[in-house]
Amino acid sequence: MTGTPDVPAGAAAPMDRRDLELLAGIVAIHDALDPMPAMLPDMVLLALGATDLDAEMARLIESESSLAGTRGADQPVEHARRITFSSEHLTVMVAVERNADGTVRLDGWAAPGAHLRVELRGGERTVQGQCDADGRFVLDGVPTGPAQLVLHPTDESDPAVRLPVVTPAVQL
Amino acid sequence: MxxxxxxxxxxxxxxxxxxxxxxxxxxxxxxxxxxxxxxxxxxxxxxxxxxxxxxxxxxxxxxxxxxxxxxxxxxxxxxxxxxxxxxxxxxxxxxxxxxxxxxxxxxxxxxxxxxxxxxxxxxxxxxxxxxxxxxxxxxxxxxxxxxxxxxxxxxAAEPTDLDLPREPSAEASAVLTDEQRRLWEHVGQLSERCRQLLAVIAFAPRPDYAAIARSTGMPIGSIGPTRGRCLDKLRARLQGEEWR
Structure with a gap:
């Protein structure tokens, strides 16, 4: 389909000021009831910073929160999250847990992820890690905020993963 | 899903x-x-x-x-x-x-x-x-x-609530002003087709009848008149109320 479709007569009857007010009112209600996460623009800008990489983009497949139980009588219930990303050649699962000091710990597993180099790009700084022979990795003491994973192939990693794999940014 | x-x-x-x-x-x-x-x-x-x-x-x-x-x-x-x-x-x-x-x-x-x-x-x-x-x-x-x-x-899972098109619930209406709550109640009493059409139109770069037709499954030719009817119904409901 190319070009502007035919707009039938009458369809383009102008909306008056009152119509526009009502539609703006509906937009405002959606904004109030289901607001965009405030950090989303920062997540987008972070993700755009990786677009110059010659890389495979992973997509978010699943993100689930679960009650991780209490850590003590006077500690609030902690939420843990499990996030799964997938690209053409790699699947990455990450469990995110909040540390008592406000940082987060990421327990990750990539397949086929043996010996991939792991990089967590955040707004302020980048945290480095390494997958073990089973494709598992741990990044601890990670500051909260928008962040994205980049998994780089190494000499020892599976040759099926030829390019770095970049995940979308998530809010840690 | x-x-x-x-x-x-x-x-x-x-x-x-x-x-x-x-x-x-x-x-x-x-x-x-x-x-x-x-x-x-x-x-x-x-x-x-x-x-x-x-x-x-x-x-x-x-x-x-x-x-x-x-x-x-x-x-x-x-x-x-x-x-x-x-x-x-x-x-x-x-x-x-x-x-x-x-x-x-x-x-x-x-x-x-x-x-x-x-x-x-x-x-x-x-x-x-x-x-x-x-x-x-x-x-x-x-x-x-x-x-x-x-x-x-x-x-191949059963659809869940998450799969339904979003229509924010007014249960969270503590975040709405009285004026917004009244508008939302009236919108909620319109037909489902009107509610969907108005929501899509409210967020669409206007007028974009081709995209709206794809989003709502309505023929392009019926969107203008239906839009008018839906807005008219909403305006009739709001008449006599203090909405702006």
Whole structure:
């Protein structure tokens, strides 16, 4: 389909000021009831910073929160999250847990992820890690905020993963 | 998961490719000012920012189309902060568009990012900056539909509440003003088709009957009259009430 479709007569009857007010009112209600996460623009800008990489983009497949139980009588219930990303050649699962000091710990597993180099790009700084022979990795003491994973192939990693794999940014 | 029946029944294959989006979403609308259609003519206009006609209401999507066009042109011309402004301007619209496609919050966050990544990678094909908002919303919708088709194949699971088109519940109406709550109650009493149409129109760069037809499954020819009827019904309900 190319070009502007035919707009039938009458369809383009102008909306008056009152119509526009009502539609703006509906937009405002959606904004109030289901607001965009405030950090989303920062997540987008972070993700755009990786677009110059010659890389495979992973997509978010699943993100689930679960009650991780209490850590003590006077500690609030902690939420843990499990996030799964997938690209053409790699699947990455990450469990995110909040540390008592406000940082987060990421327990990750990539397949086929043996010996991939792991990089967590955040707004302020980048945290480095390494997958073990089973494709598992741990990044601890990670500051909260928008962040994205980049998994780089190494000499020892599976040759099926030829390019770095970049995940979308998530809010840690 | 199943695909909600109310959105884009023609499927992604029938949607226009973003690369072919050379038509001008605002051309028939009241906002755009550049009638030349020449890409080169945008430079002088946007360096100082495209003027927004004074009669436009703030918060109207028409404003957004014009402001986004200026930010996109600045970005293309290498003006610092162009992409930052574009992202901050259009992200809320894309968020609501993704949620209307039935995406979960996490999926919506991903989709909004992917739409901008696609813009940075393939946006050179957009000949008219005024088309950038439409390009982004079309790209996001097409991708949401591809994703839903893939995940439906993968899980073959029963649909859940998360799969239904988003219609925020007024149970959370503690966050609404009295005026908004009254409007929302009246909207809620309209037919389902009217509610969907008004929600899509409220967020669509106007007038964009082709995209609205795909989103609601209504023939293009019936959208204008139906829009009028739905708005008239809503106005009749609100008559006699203190809504503005």
């Amino acid at each position: 199943t695909v909600p029946p109310t959105l884009d029944p023609a499927g992604p294959a029938a949607a226009p490719g973003p690369a072919g989006e050379t038509d001008r979403p605002g051309a028939a609308g009241p906002a755009p000012t550049d009638a030349s259609g020449q890409p080169g003519s945008d430079h002088a206009r946007s360096a100082t920012g495209t003027p927004v006609p004074a009669q436009r209401r703030s918060g109207d999507v028409g404003d957004l189309v014009v402001q986004a066009a200026a930010a996109f042109t600045d970005y293309r011309n290498g003006v610092a902060g162009g992409i930052d402004r574009l992202v901050r301007l259009v992200s809320p619209l894309l968020w609501h568009t993704a949620r209307q496609c039935g995406l979960s919050p996490a999926e919506a966050e991903d989709s909004v990012q992917q739409a901008f990544v696609a813009l940075v990678r393939r946006g050179a094909t957009i000949s008219d900056p005024l088309a950038v908002v439409r390009w982004l919303t079309v790209t996001l919708r097409r991708q949401a539909w591809r994703d839903r088709a893939v995940s439906a194949q993968r899980t």
